Amino acid sequence: MTDTVRSQAVAALAEAEKITATILPEANAAQVTLAAAPAPQAEAIRKRMAELDMGNTQSIISFGSAAQQELQVISQQMLEDVKNKDVGPAGDGLRNMVATIRGFSVSELDVRRERSWWEKLLGRAAPFAKFVSKYEEVQGQIDRITETLLQHEHKLLKDIKSLDMLYSKTLDFYDQLALYIAAGEAKLAELDAIDIPAREAAVAAAPENDQVIRAQELRDLRAARDDLERRVHDLKLTRQVTMQSLPSIRLVQENDKSLVTKINSTLVNTVPLWETQLAQAVTIQRSREAAQSIKAANDLTNELLTANAKNLQETNRVVRTEMERGVFDIEAVKQANATLIATINESLAIADAGKAKRAAAEADLTKMEAELRDTLASAKARRDGVGTTTGTAV
Template identity: 70%
Template sequence: MTETTRTEASKLMTEVEGISGAVLPEPAPAEAVTPLEQASPQEAEGIRQRMAELDMTDTTSIVQFGARAQSDLQSISQEMLSGVKNKDVGPAGDSLRQIVTTIRGFSVSELDVRRNRSWWEKLLGRAAPFANFVARFEEVQGQIDKVTDTLLSHEHKLLKDIKSLDLLYDKTLNFYNELGLYIAAGEEKLREIDATQIPAMEQAVADAPEADKVLHAQALRDLRAARDDLERRVHDLKLTRQVTMQSLPSIRLVQENDKSLVTKINSTLVNTVPLWETQLAQAVTIQRSREAAGAVREANDLTNELLKANAKNLREANAEIRTEMERGVFDIEAVKSANADLIATIEDSLRIADEGKRKRADAEKDLVELEGKLRHTLAAANSSKQAGGAV
């Protein structure tokens, strides 16, 4: 809530307490219409003045009989409507419910940074829980500022309405009493017409010459028609008076509701909203502490994992190094294998040498044999040449 709204709400608290503590006066309206013969001198004078407004030969005066009484009430009603035509109890109640809904909209489970995100959140790439929390807090703070300003505006309007309804109640009560005077005047006029004017007109018709009877009869008919119009008008005024009497407690009921709502709005602005904001601030601090604790926990877990991994690696490396250190320059198996290969090589050399000697000996025999054959062939060839020369 902004500082301006908080200051304004605090200023209105005294006025709200004064209005909520005031007892609304409820003067009981008179239910029955007082006739002229039973009226007080002041009321009797008022009834006679309103009877004087009637002209039974003028239909307009009958139709508008009692209309003047409503002028003051109509003016105050129009003034109220022009000032509060957009006022509705609904939006104020909606504003209160909006704050409650906004606060209840916090999901405590979403504040847990250790929870696993659902596949839907992973699919949509939703932000981490704390990032969501911060975003939602900023949104709620903005909403609270906006709603508190709206509530303050409703409070001003309702305070104005409560005062205007007092004036409307007084005007309505005056209109109700004024209607009683008009009804009494109308009924008295009807009795006067029935008791004196109509019988006098009937006698005039009876006494009139035959040529004038039609005119006197038409005048009598017009009087009776005007009398019936007045009776209907008086009946309408009675109905209007009854409805007006019903509106009086309705006005007080609206005032009481407005008073209760103003008190609730002011209490929300002065007490509830700051408490909610304090709780939200605590929630942010708690969440940040939890996040810091989680980071420390993860660091400790990483340190422990490194210690375990290093110890394991040290053991494996030490075993490899010590194994190599304990080995000789040459492995005995390697020496044995090399010695066996050397012996086999020597034996192969001796065998190959003996075989070479044998092959050379065989080759020498073959050479001697070949040489003998070659000599024999050459000797035979020389003998053949000498024999031919002799012949």
């Protein structure tokens, strides 16, 4: 909440307390009479009796209406204000603020929560970034609702002042009705006791040709008297309704004052408390995030120390082992020597086998050569013998 709004809220609170401290007068339910009225009231009653003209019907019908004109002007102004504003906007503003705060989920503070693949796919912010964004959004909403509530508060203060004026005018109208009712009842008593009996005597004393006119005048006076009696009765009903409206005005005022007090309490006390708690939540979360970062760094350092120690141990083992070894391992020399001896023996065996095979082959070749020679010699002998025999026969 800005400093300007806060100062306006404090000023509105002071004005609301001033208006709330105003005590309105109570209505006097007792009906005053001309005989029992003190001198100022008796003079006022006689003044209103003088407004009556029993020969003018309009005078009787409009009797007491003058007191209502100023009240009607104020009532019409208030009705116009009611038409120009929404119904229950202040209550809606308070409910919106509560809903805004309730929508701020502190569970989103868990930075250790891994984003789901769906959140990563949609490019959603990390939990803490989302939390800060939500905090800024809520702060903006609170500021806007605070300004709206302050506007509603000014309207309610204006309504309370208007209701004070309406109550004062209604109470004045209530007292004026009492005077008009007293004047009407006094006029009725005067008519019944003086004017109508005088007209009746005039009818009785009138000549025969004037009696019809005098009788009509008597009838008109009695009719006017009945009209006045009905008008006085209407004024009594109006006074009763007016008496009932006074507590209603006071009740509406009390409700508006209570709402103004609630708005001020919200603006001056609750909203700063909410803002403080939200700011603390962000600060605490940032501290937690920093602590998590430090913890991660320390854990990484420990892991590096442990890993380096293990690597040093393994490397030292390999290096020392290689350093203690000869140029050739004795096992490798023995194996190479055995392999060499086996190779030499194998070569000698192969050479002996080859020599034996060659000797056998030479014997076979000598035998095959002798056999071939014998075969050729035998063939030649048979060819020579065949030729001799053939020549002799020829």
